[in-house]
Amino acid sequence: MAYIEMKNSTKLYHMGSTTITANDNVSFTIEQGELAIILGASGAGKSTVLNILGGMDTNTSGQVIIAGYRRTDIGFVFQFYNLVANLTARENVELASQIVPDAQDARQALADVGLADRVDNFPAQLSGGEQQRVAIARAVAKNPKILLCDEPTGALDYNTGKQVLRILQDMSRKKGATVVIVTHNSAIAPIADRVIRMHDGRVSSIEVNEHPMDIEELEW
Numbered sequence: 001m002a003y004i005e006m007k008n009s010t011k012l013y014h015m016g017s018t019t020i021t022a023n024d025n026v027s028f029t030i031e032q033g034e035l036a037i038i039l040g041a042s043g044a045g046k047s048t049v050l051n052i053l054g055g056m057d058t059n060t061s062g063q064v065i066i067a068g069y070r071r072t073d074i075g076f077v078f079q080f081y082n083l084v085a086n087l088t089a090r091e092n093v094e095l096a097s098q099i100v101p102d103a104q105d106a107r108q109a110l111a112d113v114g115l116a117d118r119v120d121n122f123p124a125q126l127s128g129g130e131q132q133r134v135a136i137a138r139a140v141a142k143n144p145k146i147l148l149c150d151e152p153t154g155a156l157d158y159n160t161g162k163q164v165l166r167i168l169q170d171m172s173r174k175k176g177a178t179v180v181i182v183t184h185n186s187a188i189a190p191i192a193d194r195v196i197r198m199h200d201g202r203v204s205s206i207e208v209n210e211h212p213m214d215i216e217e218l219e220w
Helices: 046-053 089-098 106-112 128-141 158-173 186-191
Strands: 004-015 018-030 035-039 061-066 074-077 146-150 178-183 194-199 202-208
Touching (some): 018 046, 018 061, 018 194, 035 046, 035 186, 046 061, 046 146, 046 178, 074 128, 089 106, 089 128, 106 128, 128 146, 128 158, 146 158, 158 178, 158 186
Parallel strands (some): 035 178, 074 146
Antiparallel strands (some): 004 018, 004 061, 194 202
């Protein structure tokens, strides 16, 4: 059985007399330790899939099966950061240690995303890209078995984006985490073990890459 399996998952939103289909009979599998990319344009239904996988939303019909799932097993990188405004970068990352007993050192996690000199800054004192990196450090610090990332490089410049993708690829290759990245940027697809393409709420194709590219070789 696959580590993550979504079977015929449909998500409907009702707004007055209108019904919006965000996901339409979505099915795919992801194996343990894979780096998977869910790729598609804005409005394709990618973030809805991610929220359902992470237990932050429920589907209308269909099944989601995750082997051995527990709340402490999942790290989530939100598109809009979701940092606590009155906590410093270090304190935001330290929230991970309140959830899991073996969390990474917050200062080291921040240094790994290039923020060693920003540990005592509050979110309002950080750029959008720096806030995104704090959010990634917070998720990675949990040492999660599953890492779900919603547009993790969307607010980042090229070099910082590659740095973050290196961290995510290492989480999969070196720590055995299953990493799922939602993105509209097709240029990063070659780094994935599995690419799930979505269009108009449906899965349009699934490609398994036997030889994923190392992030250092990727240009876009």
